[in-house]
Amino acid sequence: MDEFETIRPYADAEVPTVMARLFADREFLDILARFRFPRLAGTFGWLLKPLIAQRLRSEFAGIHSVDTLQARIEMYLDRTIERATDGITYSGLDRLQQGCAYLLMANHRDIVMDPAFVNYAVFQAKLRTPRIAIGDNLLQRPFVSDLMRLNKSFIVRRSITARREKLAAYQQLSAYINHSIRNDGESIWIAQAEGRAKDGDDRTDTAILKMLHMSRKDEPFADALSALRPTPVSISYEYDPCDQAKARELYIRDTTGSYTKAPGEDDASIALGITGYKGRVHINFGTPITQVPEDPKQLAAEIDRQILCDYRLFPVHYLAYAMWDQRDPELAIPGLSELFDKEEIARAEGEWSRRLGACPSEYRPYLIKQYATPVRNQYRLKAGLPL
Incomplete structure (x- = not known):
């Protein structure tokens, strides 16, 4: 027996058998039906699943x-x-x-x-x-x-x-x-x-x-x-x-x-x-x-x-860092206008504002931290400071 059989990827010889098993799996076909036809899947799922299976067999035939x-x-x-x-x-x-x-x-x-x-x-x-x-x-x-x-x-x-x-x-x-x-x-x-x-x-x-x-x-x-x-x-x-x-x-x-x-x-x-x-x-x-x-x-x-x-730091990362209460006073972070053009900044401000608005206030510090932390880490390393 292959010592890695329980964890390894499938080999070429196993591909047709595994694909046939997938195309007959009711749960797999149900998820595809709900993903592809969300409005119809509930009422007409019984009809959609065999059609999806047939389409998959046709599309992946010969592989x-x-x-x-x-x-x-x-x-x-x-x-x-x-x-x-x-x-x-x-x-x-x-x-x-x-x-x-x-x-x-x-x-x-x-x-x-x-x-x-x-x-x-x-x-x-x-x-x-x-x-x-x-x-x-x-x-x-x-x-x-x-x-x-x-x-x-x-x-x-x-x-x-x-x-x-x-x-x-x-x-x-x-x-x-x-x-x-x-x-x-x-x-x-x-x-x-x-x-x-x-x-x-x-x-x-x-x-x-x-x-x-x-x-x-x-x-x-x-x-x-x-x-x-x-x-x-x-x-x-x-x-x-x-x-x-x-x-x-x-x-x-x-x-x-x-x-x-x-x-x-x-x-x-x-x-x-x-x-x-x-x-x-x-x-x-x-x-x-x-x-x-x-x-x-x-x-x-x-x-x-x-x-x-x-x-790669995008404008949103700098916007989040500017709001972060854990900003590092040792770091000299350039202003947005030094790094990006006005149009790019405006797009980022609009999207960031939308994301903040959709986030409950108690979660917001954690949202800000996700985007701000890469700025701190990168600039600390560039300044020769420990993380």
Whole structure:
């Protein structure tokens, strides 16, 4: 048996079987019907589902490999970008070499769209798309797991609580990531920390870096991680479609000490993250780190430096920072008019005002913090100050 069978993405030979299973899944077809025909799905769902299944079988007929499937999916991502953004830009792709596998470590703001945008950039540059780390907490339903594993996702088993099982799961995960890059020549996308940075404070968790070393204990940390070519990736959204929900969660955590997700909350976040308005989006691929320090904390600091300094700050970030009660008096932040033209500032002021107005007053400080924190972090690093 394949030692990674329970967590790995699906192989080309498995694609037709998995797709046939998906197109027969009643829950999957029901969600598609409600998404595509919200007004008709309730009354005529019994009629819509077989029609949707037939359309999918026709549209995806003849697809027998993951690469071909991703090429077909690109068309749908093009539509999402057109409808939900004001354009997407990329930088640093020239730092990635054809035929070379990398450990792409990114800041994390959106469950689905972060790796989707990275995939899109790499695909457009005619490079191999990475395999994507995804937590099993998001794969509660079989069809979701099938969808993600078809699209080169592998499973991070976060729901395990028993210490021995958790250790074994991390050992397997470490071995898979190392095998993927070193043996298969396939890049990996993984978030720099578990979960989205809901407060806008992007920091690398050293526990993830130590996990990567777990299966290579016979090598020094620096040598083992250097072989993975860690490459920081900075993902910047002008506007976060889930910003209000994140502000609410942060407020509840702060005032009660905990937060329990409602049933279907992750599904709603995924749907809103895909379809909600994002403004402009920028993805920067940093410089691969070839000289890895022996101390995981120093490696985390270098990843953070690249991610935070290459984060694209939009006018809304400066507007939020100007309102933030935790502004840093040590920092000299330029005025908006020094950085952006009047028209761009006016558009941002209108959208920011709308978002503030839609946010309950008790949540508002948390909304402001999400957009203001990247300004503080970037300017502190540029000034040579500690984070």
